[in-house]
Structures are given as structure tokens and as C-alpha cells.
Amino acid sequence: MELYAKVLNYTMPVFLLLILVEQLAARRMGKQVNRSLDSVSSISSGMTNVIKDVLGLTISLLTYDWLVGHVAIFKINATWLTYAVTILVIDFKGYWVHRWEHRVNILWNRHVIHHSSEEFNLSCALRQTVSTVFDYFAFLLLPAAVLGVPVEVMAVVAPIHLFLQFWYHTRLIGKMGVLEKIIVTPSHHRVHHAINPIYMDRNFGQLLILWDKWFGTFQEELEEEPCVYGITRPARTWNPLKINFQHFWLLLRDAYHARSWKDKLRIWFMPTGWRPEDVKQRYPVYTIADLQAYAKYDPPGSSGFSIWAWTQLLVCYGLLIYLFAHLVTIGFSHAAVYGGFLVLSIYAFTELMDRNPHAWAFELVKATVGLGIIYWLGDWFGASQQYPWLTPLVGAYQVLSFFVSAYFSAAIRAGQPLPEAESVHQHGA
Structure with missing residues (x-):
């Protein structure tokens, strides 16, 4: 887990940079592919997911290590062919798990977060689950285990396979010629995220679109049928x-x-x-009946409100970098407390994004927990040894976060327009 945390500290800034590049490119092309609070929600979701993964909070009922030890017929070395076989096996597993998640009620809960954005952009690629407690599907790695693919190879290829699924979550890249016949492209994945009846439950492939073509789940993107994104029972929340x-x-x-x-x-x-x-x-539940008449979830806000949401997100991201960089010295028990604090922080500021008039109460709980941790440990998880300025800064942030959020919450309760950027700056944001 320590290695994965270090890898994430290098890859997360790349993902964020690419999201920014996509936004700048979209502006230049005269397109709108992002909405501010939707992107904050997506990135926040990605943060909760990596916290869960790094802390190892998913239990695999059957591990690949166990499979190799019990069913391997051969013992092979880590060559380029080994890596090629491994990525094929992982992609085959990914296709079927993905397909089942769309087709079985309980499994959909593992995946619904990824489809919940009503936009389609690079940030929505980060919407990943925290609800997966048990992993049932290691048996699909049986072909690699029988061949004796080393555990170390699987450990290297699995995160690479995951990261390679990021780039095709975009509307800025059209069809890609001959590649459309082999790999998953942005066009293929736009279809997958669409809720148009003709597109529903299609294109489950993760790297190779060949699985969909072979197993009858492929659908081409049609010019006459523009994609509408989201889920048919809209989430109606940024949390x-x-x-x-x-x-x-x-x-x-x-x-x-x-x-x-x-x-x-x-x-x-x-x-x-x-x-x-x-x-x-x-007990009827609202379901989108008319795609053309449906209005996206977009609670009223302001530029100042948006700036504050991004400020909260970036502070949490900075604290997450510190956690991952010092995971070993912090230790698992304290890291679990740290991760819990970050999840609580995300819950609090996304409740404010939803214009919950009682969001101040969640901020008060967060500030109390944050200051309590500093009092309990004497600093911010060992920060005083290398960064003596970090503990007072984190403490000041807890206080500032509460008062600014209380200010916005009061405006929401009073039914007043949320202040613009100039007003927020006057209150220390």
C-alpha cells in the first residue's frame, strides 16, 4: 500500500493537470465540457476512493496470490510476453465485472458513482466507488494464475491498466479511425456513459473494445443521436x-x-x-422520462461560492499528499484517523455545495475533530519534525473553514443570493 500511495502522489497531479488542459482546450474550441461544482464533486469522489484503496479497506474473498499458489501449472519469468498476457487477462476480467455491475441490482451500487455525473469529461473519470467492501471476482484471473504469472507482474500491471482508462473520458476527441475497431476510444466510452435508450448498457470494454464486439454489447456513437449523460434516477447531489x-x-x-x-x-x-x-x-421514484426536457442538477451559486468549494478541495488534496508521502511514519491506526478526517471534510464541504442550510454543523464537527487531533497528538501527525509551520496552518484552516461555511450557510437559510468573489475575499477566503 505504501508503494501505491507513492505512485498516486506522482499520478494525481498529472490527472489534475490534464483536467485543466481539457478545460483550456474546450474554451479555445468554444465548447463547455465542465461545470465547476460538478468537477469538484468528481475530484472529491476520486479522493475518497484512493483513501479507501490505500488504507486497504476492500477485502478480496479470493486473492490472486492464493490462486497462483494453488493452481499454477507453469512457473514463468517476467518477460514482455508475460506482461502482455497479464494485461489481456485483467482486461477480460474488467469487461465481465463491468458488465455485471450494470446488469445486477446490488452490483450497480459499486459502479453508480462513476456514471452519476451529468457531464462527460476527464474529471468524471475520477468518480470511483468507496462502497466496494468485498471483491468477489478474483476468480476471473484464473487463466493468468494457471500460467503462473508472477504476483509481482500482476501488482505492476493492475494500476497501469486502471490509469489507462482515464484519457478517453472526453468530448474533445472525435472518432479515431482504425483504432475504433481495436481499443476503447472516447467515442466508444461516450456511448457507455449515455442514457439514451439506444446506448444504455453498451461498450463495457476497458482497454479493448474487442470484447464488446465478440460478446454482442457493442454500439457505435451515432451523429443523429447525441449522447445525454448521467443516470436515469438522477443523484441530485454533489456529495x-x-x-x-x-x-x-x-x-x-x-x-x-x-x-x-x-x-x-x-x-x-x-x-x-x-x-x-x-x-x-x-413508493414511486423519479426516473428521467424525457431526455430533452430534463434539467441538469445545478443549484444556484456564485463565483465566490465556487472559489470557496475549490479552496476546500485543494486544501484536502494538500493534506492527502502529506498523508500518502508519510504513510509509513504515520502508521496504519493514525492513517485511518487521518483518512476519516479527510472523508468528513469532503462530506462537509459538498453538503455546503448542495446548499444544505445546516452544512455549518458538519463544518463544526470537522473543525472540532481537526483541532482535537492536534490537541491529542501535539501536532499534525508528526508534521512538526519537518514542517513546523504546517500544524498551526491546519489549525487556522479549521477555524477559517467553519466561519466561512457558517457565513454561506446563513445566506442559504435566509434565502439570500450567495456572495460573489469580492465578498468572499473580504471574509478571508
């Missing part, structure tokens, strides 16, 4: 923690309200979106 568990909460409520015990049990394994008939009638 990534809420989005992660909305679908699970709906399933839980439906299972509780269903009159039939058969429905209570089978709802979890039915096709995505299935609900018992009696529950649908008594």
Missing part, C-alpha cells in the same frame, strides 16, 4: 458519499417495504433498476 450509497439505500427500503418474501430476497440479484410492483406503486 460523493451520498451518491455511493443512494442505490443501496433504495434497495434496502424496497426490500423492507415489499410484501412478498420472495421479492425481499430477489431484489438484490434482479436486473439493475428492477423493483417489486407493489413497491413501485406505493
Whole structure:
């Protein structure tokens, strides 16, 4: 996990830089591909995901290490061919897991966050789940295990395979000629993220589009059918923690309200979106019926409000870099507390982004926890040894964050327009 944390500290700035480049390129092309708060929500989601991954909070019920030890017929060295086979096996696994996540009710909860943005851009690629507690699908790596592909090779290829799925989340690249027949391109993935009926549940490939063409799930992007993005039951929130568990909460409520015990049990394994008939009638859920008439989630804000949201995000990102850079010295137990604080911070400022009039209360809890950590440890997780300025800075941020958020919350409760950038600067943002 320490190695993965170090890799993330190098790759995350690259992703953020590319998001900025995409925004600048879109402006130059006269296109709008980003909305400010949507991008903050997407990047926040990515941060919660990497915190979970680095802290190892996903339990694999069957590990690749175990598979190799029990089923390997051969023992092979790490050559270029080994890496090629490994990436094919991982991509094959990725296709089927992705397909099942779209087709099975309970598995959709693992993936819904990734589709929840009503935009399609590089930042939405970072919308990744924190709701995956158990990984059931290591058995799909059986071909590599039988061949004896070393664990070390799998450990190198898996994150590379994940990172290579970032670039095609964009509207700025058109069709790519002959490559459209082999690899997943932006055009293919735009189809995958669209909720137009003709595009739904298509193009599950992660690196190779060949799987979709072979298994009958391919759909080409059509000029006469522009993609509409999002999910058919809109999330209606910027809070990534809420989005992660909305679908699970709906399933839980439906299972509780269903009159039939058969429905209570089978709802979890039915096709995505299935609900018992009696529950649908008594507890209707809004679903987009007219794609052209649907209005995207866009609570009123201001430039100052947007600046404050980005400030909160960047502060959390800076603290995340510190956590990943000093993971070993901080230790697992303290790192878990640190990660929990960051998740609480994200929850608090995204509640404010949703214009929750009580967002100040979450900020108060966050500030109390942050200052309590400093009091408990005597500094900010060992920062005084190398960065003596960091602890007072983090402490001052807790206080400032509470007062600025309380100011915005008061304006929301009073029904007043949120102040513009000049007013926010007067209050220390």
C-alpha cells in the first residue's frame, strides 16, 4: 500500500493537470465540457476512493496470490510476453465485472458513482466507488494464475491498466479511425456513459473494445443521436458519499417495504433498476422520462461560492499528499484517523455545495475533530519534525473553514443570493 500511495502522489497531479488542459482546450474550441461544482464533486469522489484503496479497506474473498499458489501449472519469468498476457487477462476480467455491475441490482451500487455525473469529461473519470467492501471476482484471473504469472507482474500491471482508462473520458476527441475497431476510444466510452435508450448498457470494454464486439454489447456513437449523460434516477447531489450509497439505500427500503418474501430476497440479484410492483406503486421514484426536457442538477451559486468549494478541495488534496508521502511514519491506526478526517471534510464541504442550510454543523464537527487531533497528538501527525509551520496552518484552516461555511450557510437559510468573489475575499477566503 505504501508503494501505491507513492505512485498516486506522482499520478494525481498529472490527472489534475490534464483536467485543466481539457478545460483550456474546450474554451479555445468554444465548447463547455465542465461545470465547476460538478468537477469538484468528481475530484472529491476520486479522493475518497484512493483513501479507501490505500488504507486497504476492500477485502478480496479470493486473492490472486492464493490462486497462483494453488493452481499454477507453469512457473514463468517476467518477460514482455508475460506482461502482455497479464494485461489481456485483467482486461477480460474488467469487461465481465463491468458488465455485471450494470446488469445486477446490488452490483450497480459499486459502479453508480462513476456514471452519476451529468457531464462527460476527464474529471468524471475520477468518480470511483468507496462502497466496494468485498471483491468477489478474483476468480476471473484464473487463466493468468494457471500460467503462473508472477504476483509481482500482476501488482505492476493492475494500476497501469486502471490509469489507462482515464484519457478517453472526453468530448474533445472525435472518432479515431482504425483504432475504433481495436481499443476503447472516447467515442466508444461516450456511448457507455449515455442514457439514451439506444446506448444504455453498451461498450463495457476497458482497454479493448474487442470484447464488446465478440460478446454482442457493442454500439457505435451515432451523429443523429447525441449522447445525454448521467443516470436515469438522477443523484441530485454533489456529495460523493451520498451518491455511493443512494442505490443501496433504495434497495434496502424496497426490500423492507415489499410484501412478498420472495421479492425481499430477489431484489438484490434482479436486473439493475428492477423493483417489486407493489413497491413501485406505493413508493414511486423519479426516473428521467424525457431526455430533452430534463434539467441538469445545478443549484444556484456564485463565483465566490465556487472559489470557496475549490479552496476546500485543494486544501484536502494538500493534506492527502502529506498523508500518502508519510504513510509509513504515520502508521496504519493514525492513517485511518487521518483518512476519516479527510472523508468528513469532503462530506462537509459538498453538503455546503448542495446548499444544505445546516452544512455549518458538519463544518463544526470537522473543525472540532481537526483541532482535537492536534490537541491529542501535539501536532499534525508528526508534521512538526519537518514542517513546523504546517500544524498551526491546519489549525487556522479549521477555524477559517467553519466561519466561512457558517457565513454561506446563513445566506442559504435566509434565502439570500450567495456572495460573489469580492465578498468572499473580504471574509478571508
